[in-house]
C-alpha cells in the first residue's frame with residue numbers, strides 16, 4: 001500500500017473544517033477582546049448612574065416620564081429594557097451579557113485578583129446556593145417594591161454588587177466564584193443558555209464529563225477540554241483563538257439542541273429545582289398584585305390579628321425588608337410582608353409540584369414503554385422540557401416592564417396581550433417539542449411518545465391557565 005503523503009495524513013487527525021460564519025464572528029471577537037475592560041468600565045458608570053443616583057434625587061413630579069426625570073428613566077431602562085432583553089438574548093447569544101457587559105461579574109473578578117484567595121467553602125459550592133439566592137432576591141424584590149422604588153433597586157442591585165465583590169475578594173484567585181456559585185441572574189441566564197443558539201465547544205474534547213477546576217484561564221472554573229454544558233460559560237472570550245489548534249471554538253446550533261440531548265450534557269438536579277421553583281415564584285409575585293382574593297385573605301388575617309390583639313402584625317417593619325414610603329402613599333405592614341412571602345411561597349411550591357408530578361408521570365410512563373435509564377435519570381432529563389415554559393413565565397412575570405413600555409409607546413392593548421399569548425404559545429409548543437426529542441433520545445418509538453408526552457401537555461396547560469390574568 002502506498003503511504004499517504006504527509007500533509008494528507010496530518011489532515012486525517014485534524015478537527016473537521018470550521019464553518020465560515022462562526023469563524024468570522026470568533027475572529028472579530030478575538031481581535032477586539034482587549035477592549036472589554038473599557039466596556040466594563042462604561043457599564044460600571046452606567047450602573048452607578050441608574051442604580052445609586054435616583055434615590056438621591058427629588059421626587060419626580062406627577063406625570064413626569066422617562067425623558068423628564070432620571071427616576072422613571074432608570075425604571076424603564078432596568079425593567080422595560082435590561083431585564084427582559086438580557087433574558088431573551090440568551091436564545092440568540094447565550095450568556096454574552098455576563099462575559100461582555102456585566103459590571104458586577106467584572107468587579108467580582110477584579111476583587112478576586114487582589115483578594116485573600118481562600119478555598120470556596122462548602123455552602124458556596126453547594127449546587128442549591130444560586131437557587132436559594134434567586135428565590136430570596138425575587139421575594140425581597142416584591143416586598144421592597146424593587147420595580148416601583150429606586151431605594152429598593154439600589155438595595156437589591158447594590159447588595160448583589162457588594163456580595164459579588166466580597167465573595168470575589170475572599171475566594172478563588174482571579175476567578176468569579178460569585179458568578180459560578182451564587183449569582184441569581186447567572187443561574188437564570190445559565191440554565192436558559194442551554195436553549196441558546198451559540199456555544200463555546202472544545203476543539204479537541206476529552207472524555208470524562210464536566211468538572212470544575214480553578215486552574216486554567218476560565219473565570220468560571222470550567223475544565224475546558226471536558227466542557228459539554230453551556231450553563232457556566234459566560235462567553236468571556238479568553239479560551240478562543242481562531243488559528244490555534246486547541247482551546248474552544250464558537251459554534252452555532254439549533255436553539256434547544258443542547259436540551260434535546262440533555263442526558264449527555266451534564267443535567268443537574270439543582271437546575272430542575274430552579275426551573276420548577278423559578279416559574280412558580282415569578283407567578284406568585286405577579287398574582288398577589290392582581291388577585292382580588294389576595295386582598296380578601298389579607299383583610300381576613302388583619303381582622304384575625306385585631307381580634308387576638310396581635311399588634312405587631314399591624315405595624316410597619318424596616319424599610320430594607322418591606323416597602324415603607326409614606327411620601328408615595330405605600331407603607332407595608334408586617335401583615336403585608338407575611339401575606340406576600342406566604343403567598344409567593346405557596347404558589348411556588350404548588351407550581352413546582354405540578355411540574356414535578358408531570359415529570360415523574362412522564363418518566364414512569366417512558367419506563368413502562370421500555371425507555372432507557374433509571375426512573376431518576378429519565379426524570380432528570382424530562383424535567384428540562386419545561387425550560388421554555390419557565391423562561392416565558394419569568395419574562396412575563398418579572399419582565400412585565402417590557403410590555404408596559406410597548407403599551408406606553410402606543411402599541412394597542414390588544415396587541416400587547418396578543419404578544420404575551422403568542423410568547424406563551426411558543427414556549428408551550430417548544431416545551432412539547434423538547435419533551436418529544438428527549439423521549440426519542442430515551443428510545444421511545446414515535447407512535448408511543450404521545451403517551452409520556454401527555455403529562456407535560458397537561459402541566460403546560462395548567463401553567464398557561466395560571467398565567468392567564470397576566471396575559472389577558
Ligand code: SF4
Nearest residue numbers: 098102105179183186
Ligand atoms: S453571573 Fe451574575 S454577576 Fe456574574 S456576570 Fe453574570 S449577571 Fe453578572
Ligand code: SF4
Nearest residue numbers: 218233234236237239
Ligand atoms: S469556557 Fe471560555 S468563554 Fe466560556 S467562560 Fe470559560 S474561558 Fe470564558
